[in-house]
Amino acid sequence: MSVLSKDHPAVVLSLDSQHLASIQAHANRTYPEECCGLLLGTSDPTGKTVMEVRATNNIWREEAQSDLTKKRRYLIPPEAMLVAMKYGRTLGLDIIGIYHSHPDCLAEPSEYDRAAAWQHYSYLIVSVPQGKAGDVRSWSLNDQQVFHEEDVLILQDSP
Numbered sequence: 001m002s003v004l005s006k007d008h009p010a011v012v013l014s015l016d017s018q019h020l021a022s023i024q025a026h027a028n029r030t031y032p033e034e035c036c037g038l039l040l041g042t043s044d045p046t047g048k049t050v051m052e053v054r055a056t057n058n059i060w061r062e063e064a065q066s067d068l069t070k071k072r073r074y075l076i077p078p079e080a081m082l083v084a085m086k087y088g089r090t091l092g093l094d095i096i097g098i099y100h101s102h103p104d105c106l107a108e109p110s111e112y113d114r115a116a117a118w119q120h121y122s123y124l125i126v127s128v129p130q131g132k133a134g135d136v137r138s139w140s141l142n143d144q145q146v147f148h149e150e151d152v153l154i155l156q157d158s159p
């Protein structure tokens, strides 16, 4: 089964340029390891809007989980998910997605990313070639557990 699919109506994920900047800065800080974090916002059938970005630790434990390092894996602390869920509820926001970085790799999901992904979440991936965060793409699973790409809309700062 392929990880990627093109034949799906595109969902739009909107975030503003400050959210993007904070994700890219986080990715640069953790390079050459992967960073990860949560996207809080709202969603409806036509799209999702990021209202807040929350950086989390990457708790992938190299020695316990495999010979793969944090250069190639991320794991969000479960308690960070719970805290973000509760916090979001007070603001009327849901966790709508997860972001992580791909140091020296394309912003395309790996088979691991697919296997670990949850339905309905957007998976925003930022590519970090040579320590400088660049390309950002977003993905979500379809009914067949295949990733399809979402359109990412970067909104300029509102006054």
Ligand SMILES: [Zn+2]
Pocket (backbone or CB within 6 Å): 100, 101, 102, 109, 110, 113, 125
């Ligand atoms: Zn990944």
